[in-house]
Every structure is written in structure tokens, then in C-alpha cells.
Amino acid sequence: MRAVVTGGAGFIGSSLVHAMLGARTQVTVIDDLSTGSMDNVNPTAPFRRLDVTAPGLADAVGAARPDVVIHLAAQVSVPVSISDPAFDWHVNVEGTRAVAEAAVAAGAGRVVFASSAAVYGEPVELPLTEESPKSPAVPYGLSKLAAEVVLAEVLRPAGVDFACLRFANVFGPRQKAEGEGGVVAQFATRMARGERPVIYGSGQQTRDFIYVADVAGACVAAAEFEGALALSGPDGPAYNISTGRKTTVNMLAEGLRVAMRHPGDFDRAPAREGDVEESVLAPDKAAEVFGWRASVELETGLRASAAWFLQQR
Ligand SMILES: NC(=O)c1ccc[n+]([C@@H]2O[C@H](COP(=O)([O-])OP(=O)(O)OC[C@H]3O[C@@H](n4cnc5c(N)ncnc54)[C@H](O)[C@@H]3O)[C@@H](O)[C@H]2O)c1
Structure with missing residues (x-):
């Protein structure tokens, strides 16, 4: 092809x-x-x-x-x-x-x-x-x-x-902090520099991280x-x-903190314009029509991402 x-x-x-x-x-x-x-x-x-x-x-x-x-x-x-x-x-x-x-x-x-x-x-x-x-x-x-x-x-x-x-x-290796859905990259970049990542809003907002x-x-x-x-x-x-699974930003931040062995805490800032509160997408149609389903667990993906961001220091 x-x-x-x-x-x-x-x-x-x-x-x-x-x-x-x-x-x-x-x-x-x-x-x-x-x-x-x-x-x-x-x-x-x-x-x-x-x-x-x-x-x-x-x-x-x-x-x-x-x-x-x-x-x-x-x-x-x-x-x-x-x-x-x-x-x-x-x-x-x-x-x-x-x-x-x-x-x-x-x-x-x-x-x-x-x-x-x-x-x-x-x-x-x-x-x-x-x-x-x-x-x-x-x-x-x-x-x-x-x-x-x-x-x-x-x-x-x-x-x-x-x-x-x-x-x-x-999310994953090579992601830039500025792009769409770049929260893992933003957190990881700061953690890799020994800085405190910023969580916008309560951190209880959910996303479907893939x-x-x-x-x-x-x-x-x-x-x-x-x-x-x-x-x-x-x-x-x-x-x-998508994965069809909801993860709060707080859960994601904690998972990444563990993967990056980051000792520090997080800073908090007000919610940003246009940020939705909850999001999770059903992936069933892609599975039914062309046989695709996500297979990488969040923790596995976070570990692979952490390894890459730590190498970039
Ligand atoms: N990252 C996410 O979470 C996410 C979520 C939903 C959709 N998307 C979509 O996935 C696609 C890839 O995004 P990404 O996260 O890899 O971002 P990215 O910025 O890393 O990739 C975009 C690429 O397009 C190139 N580009 C931008 N404008 C161009 C132009 N006018 N002509 C030619 N090249 C141009 C950039 O140089 C870059 O290499 C985008 O269409 C984005 O909207 C990304």
C-alpha cells in the first residue's frame, strides 16, 4: 500500500x-x-x-x-x-x-x-x-x-x-505541552524539570486518555x-x-507522578475557558466496523511516556 x-x-x-x-x-x-x-x-x-x-x-x-x-x-x-x-x-x-x-x-x-x-x-x-x-x-x-x-x-x-x-x-512520547489534550506532556515536562505541575480547576474533571x-x-x-x-x-x-474509560485529571496526575518518581506536589489554578467538565467516548463503532480497539493500559502508557520525558531533560 x-x-x-x-x-x-x-x-x-x-x-x-x-x-x-x-x-x-x-x-x-x-x-x-x-x-x-x-x-x-x-x-x-x-x-x-x-x-x-x-x-x-x-x-x-x-x-x-x-x-x-x-x-x-x-x-x-x-x-x-x-x-x-x-x-x-x-x-x-x-x-x-x-x-x-x-x-x-x-x-x-x-x-x-x-x-x-x-x-x-x-x-x-x-x-x-x-x-x-x-x-x-x-x-x-x-x-x-x-x-x-x-x-x-x-x-x-x-x-x-x-x-x-x-x-x-x-498522550505519549514526543507530545508537546502546547498541543490539544497536552495535559500529560504539560505535567511530565514540569516534573522532569523538578517543577510543580499546574492542575486547572478541581482536577475532578474527567477525560478519556488514549x-x-x-x-x-x-x-x-x-x-x-x-x-x-x-x-x-x-x-x-x-x-x-477512545478507550471508553473515564479518568480524572487528579488520577492521571497521581499516576504520572508515580511513573516519573516525582516527589513534589501540584499547583492549582482556575478552570480554563472552553474546558469541558466530563468526557468519555464509546469506541464500539470502530470495533464493530473495522475491528479496532485500544489495548494499552493507562499505567503502561504513562510509564512509557514518563521514560521518554525523563530522557528529554
Ligand atoms: N493530541 C491530541 O490529543 C489530539 C486529539 C484529537 C485530535 N488530534 C488531531 O490529531 C492530529 C495530529 O495532532 P498532534 O497532537 O500530533 O499535533 P502535532 O502538532 O504534533 O502535529 C501536527 C503536525 O501537522 C503539521 N502542520 C500543522 N499545520 C500544517 C500545515 N498547514 N501544513 C502542513 N503541516 C502542518 C505540524 O508541523 C505537525 O507536525 C491533528 O489533526 C489534531 O487536531 C489530536
């Missing part, structure tokens, strides 16, 4: 490229290195430094002759989406349109898109299923939801199959699935990529 991975120099993208090369897939990485790094790019994967909103995108995708395009490149910071919603929209919506059009022009059979739990906003029911109401609380969630609509608009008439994978809170290798595995499973993904079951192409 030949694949293009946009955002392949980033946190999730680099794990994904690693997993795909392991599966003997030919992968081309397209990334503008705005938040990603060349250190993350697998040296055996051809690399194009390019903004997905730039005019050269269709040529770059076409040259790779991909069977599948996995689109992870995005403006990923919630605070940036609040301070500069036009930029967030440009990268996440117009960029996704450009990627979808390039995939069609290149004759790709499928697009796999990194969407987000942020499309749901403050949940009105738990666990969130793909059909739950979508009411994004921040521009980032809105741009991800709009990107899902744009994909359908471009890909359906062209007969290109696609899946919108709504990732829960991803280890990055599981998310990479979901992207691979979606890319390789032999049936159709876009029209399978409720909410068409949307699939929650």
Missing part, C-alpha cells in the same frame, strides 16, 4: 508513520514543520516540507500516487483557535478541503481524517457516541466539525471512501480496512477513537 501522511512530523503522525513502515507500507510525509520536527520524521519515508494550504499540494500528493491519504496536519492549539479563529479555520477547514481535492486528483481510494472529541463540546450524554449532539465549545472543535462536512462534500461525489476518526485525549500507539493503530486499521467506512452505521464516516 502507498500512503501519504500529512502532519507526519508531529506527535501522532510520527508514531503512525513508524507503525505503517513496520507494516511494509510505502509512506510519504507532508508537513510544514510548524509544530512538528525533522527529528520525528522517519528517515526511510520520503518527506516534503509543505503547507497543506499551499498551491503545490496537489502535485506533492499526486507524485506519491497514494492508495490512502491520512490527514493529520492541523492547527492543534485550542488557545490559538480562540485568539486567531480565522487562522484555525484556514488551516483546519481550507487545508482539509485542499487535501481532499488533492486525494481525488491523485486517484486515492480512501482518506482517513484526524478529527477530535472537541466536535462534541460539553456533553449532554455520556458516554459520547458518534450520534451524540455536536456543539463545539471552542473554534478548534468547530473547525474540526466543519472539516468533516467538507470531506463529505468533496469525497462523496468523487466516490472516494473516507473516515473521520474522532480522537479522545491522546495512548498514541493505540491511535496510530486505529489509523492503520482504518487505512487497511477492506470494506467501506464512509457509510457504515450511525453518523456515517465518524468513529470515536
Whole structure:
């Protein structure tokens, strides 16, 4: 299989490229290195430094002759989406349109898109299923939801199959403290420096934390699935990529403290704008349709993350 991975120099993208090369897939990485790094790019994967909103995108995708395009490149910071919603929209919506059009022009059979739990906003029911109401609380969630609509608009008439994978809170090695759901990276970076991590709000807010290798595995499973993904079951192409387990931020902080052997305490600060109180996503649809389930326990993922963050000191 030949694949293009946009955002392949980033946190999730680099794990994904690693997993795909392991599966003997030919992968081309397209990334503008705005938040990603060349250190993350697998040296055996051809690399194009390019903004997905730039005019050269269709040529770059076409040259790779991909069977599948996995689109992870995005403006990923919630605070940036609040301070500069036009930029967030440009990268996440117009960029996704450009990627979808390039995939069609290149004759790709499928697009796999990194969407987000942020499309749901403050949940009105738990666990969130793909059909739950979508009411994004921040521009980032809105741009991800709009990107899902744009994909359908471009890909359906062209007969290109696609899946919108709504990732829960991803964590693991190479994560930056600034990105979406970067709480593990924020805590770990501070702990590794011997500083006190900051917990916003009560710490009793819950999240569905998923280890990055599981998310990479979901992207691979979606890319390789032999049936159709876009029209399978409720909410068409949307699939929650999550563990289905709730963890409070306080529990997470304590688990990481143990994994990092951090002796200190935590600082507390007021809750942040747009932070939802509770979140957990049901992953059943992905299991039923393309046979993927998360398999890494939280503790195992935290230990692997801790080892990496401690090495970065
Ligand atoms: N980390 C999470 O918890 C999480 C949760 C839900 C969804 N996601 C989504 O997963 C994807 C990957 O996120 P990540 O956490 O690995 O973040 P990341 O910042 O590490 O990766 C994003 C990559 O995209 C690249 N990029 C950004 N804008 C670009 C552009 N205009 N053109 C080309 N490349 C560009 C960056 O350089 C970076 O390498 C994103 O689409 C993000 O919205 C992440």
C-alpha cells in the first residue's frame, strides 16, 4: 500500500508513520514543520516540507500516487483557535478541503481524517457516541466539525471512501505541552524539570486518555480496512477513537507522578475557558466496523511516556 501522511512530523503522525513502515507500507510525509520536527520524521519515508494550504499540494500528493491519504496536519492549539479563529479555520477547514481535492486528483481510494472529541463540546450524554449532539465549545472543535462536512462534500461525489476518526485525549512520547489534550506532556515536562505541575480547576474533571500507539493503530486499521467506512452505521464516516474509560485529571496526575518518581506536589489554578467538565467516548463503532480497539493500559502508557520525558531533560 502507498500512503501519504500529512502532519507526519508531529506527535501522532510520527508514531503512525513508524507503525505503517513496520507494516511494509510505502509512506510519504507532508508537513510544514510548524509544530512538528525533522527529528520525528522517519528517515526511510520520503518527506516534503509543505503547507497543506499551499498551491503545490496537489502535485506533492499526486507524485506519491497514494492508495490512502491520512490527514493529520492541523492547527492543534485550542488557545490559538480562540485568539486567531480565522487562522484555525484556514488551516483546519481550507487545508482539509485542499487535501481532499488533492486525494481525488491523485486517484486515492480512501482518506482517513484526524478529527477530535472537541466536535462534541460539553456533553449532554455520556458516554459520547458518534450520534451524540455536536456543539463545539471552542473554534478548534468547530473547525474540526466543519472539516468533516467538507470531506463529505468533496469525497462523496468523487466516490472516494473516507473516515473521520474522532480522537479522545491522546498522550505519549514526543507530545508537546502546547498541543490539544497536552495535559500529560504539560505535567511530565514540569516534573522532569523538578517543577510543580499546574492542575486547572478541581482536577475532578474527567477525560478519556488514549495512548498514541493505540491511535496510530486505529489509523492503520482504518487505512487497511477492506470494506467501506464512509457509510457504515450511525453518523456515517465518524468513529470515536477512545478507550471508553473515564479518568480524572487528579488520577492521571497521581499516576504520572508515580511513573516519573516525582516527589513534589501540584499547583492549582482556575478552570480554563472552553474546558469541558466530563468526557468519555464509546469506541464500539470502530470495533464493530473495522475491528479496532485500544489495548494499552493507562499505567503502561504513562510509564512509557514518563521514560521518554525523563530522557528529554
Ligand atoms: N493530541 C491530541 O490529543 C489530539 C486529539 C484529537 C485530535 N488530534 C488531531 O490529531 C492530529 C495530529 O495532532 P498532534 O497532537 O500530533 O499535533 P502535532 O502538532 O504534533 O502535529 C501536527 C503536525 O501537522 C503539521 N502542520 C500543522 N499545520 C500544517 C500545515 N498547514 N501544513 C502542513 N503541516 C502542518 C505540524 O508541523 C505537525 O507536525 C491533528 O489533526 C489534531 O487536531 C489530536
